[in-house]
Structure formats: structure tokens, C-alpha cells
Amino acid sequence: MRVNEADLDWDATERDETTFRRKRLANAAGGDRLGCSLYELPPGKKSWPFHYHTGNEEAIYVLAGAGQLRTDDGLEPLVPGDYVAFPVGPEGGHRVVNDGDDPLRYLAISTMNDPDVTVYPDSEKIGVYAGSPPGSDDPRTVAGYYRRDDDVDYWLDER
Numbered sequence: 001m002r003v004n005e006a007d008l009d010w011d012a013t014e015r016d017e018t019t020f021r022r023k024r025l026a027n028a029a030g031g032d033r034l035g036c037s038l039y040e041l042p043p044g045k046k047s048w049p050f051h052y053h054t055g056n057e058e059a060i061y062v063l064a065g066a067g068q069l070r071t072d073d074g075l076e077p078l079v080p081g082d083y084v085a086f087p088v089g090p091e092g093g094h095r096v097v098n099d100g101d102d103p104l105r106y107l108a109i110s111t112m113n114d115p116d117v118t119v120y121p122d123s124e125k126i127g128v129y130a131g132s133p134p135g136s137d138d139p140r141t142v143a144g145y146y147r148r149d150d151d152v153d154y155w156l157d158e159r
Helices: none
Strands: 011-015 018-024 034-041 058-064 067-071 074-078 083-086 095-097 104-111 116-120 125-130 142-147
Touching: 034 095
Parallel strands: none
Antiparallel strands: 011 018, 018 034, 034 104, 058 083, 058 104, 067 074, 067 095, 116 125, 125 142
């Protein structure tokens, strides 16, 4: 199904330095196995906290503006026309930063594999999703964020 981004409303996320607007293009077009969203970061703001996925590959394509990409190797510039792939696992860790004067617009593309675990190395948290992949609006059977060290014995509190 065809959609035009001009026909979609922005979803806004604002949480401290994480501030962006997003249009879920693939979801609106009925995409099931490939996700794509249009993001717009205002100057001085950042995307989702630094993270990687254990079950889904992601990529970005920069449309307008300029900024920085944080990876495990540090910061590197982002300019229009840049395409960056983020493989599954720690080597795919990333965060987009707009340190420019204009809004930074980019497409974020991902596989939509279920289940998935998202790892946030800076905060030592993990996100767990089962029943529908990250980026989906479908109901999930399991979803939540947990401290990485919150481990319980398998046999503890058995009922």
C-alpha cells in the first residue's frame, strides 16, 4: 500500500536530551517484515538512548541537516546522503545526535523480527519484546525494560 508522509501526523517523544518527531511510514503502509520511520531531531537534541538489538538489524539514511552518529568507536559526522547499517549485536550500537543548527531528518529502517531484546549499555538496561517486534503497534505477549543485573534463580519462588 502506498502512503505519503505529508498525510501522516508526527508522533513526538520528549524526555530530557532525547527529543524527536517520528512518522511510522512502514506501519502506515501495512509493512509487516520491514520497518521504516521518518525522524526529525531538533538542533541540540538526540535520538533514542545508545542501544543495539539482538534480533533486528537497523539502518539510517540522512535526508537533511547534519549531526553526529555515536557508535562504540566514538562520534562521527552525519550529512545528507549518508547511509549507515547497524548489524545485530554490540557492533551495531548507535545513537543519532543533532549538534547542528537545523533539524536533522533521516529515515530509520529495520527488520521486524520477533522476539527481540534491546540492550542499553550506558544505563545497563535491556528491553524485551515478544508477540510483536519493536516499532509495531500490535499487542505483545511480553514487553518491558529491566536492569541488566536483575537476575533471579531459576528455581526461586517456584509455584
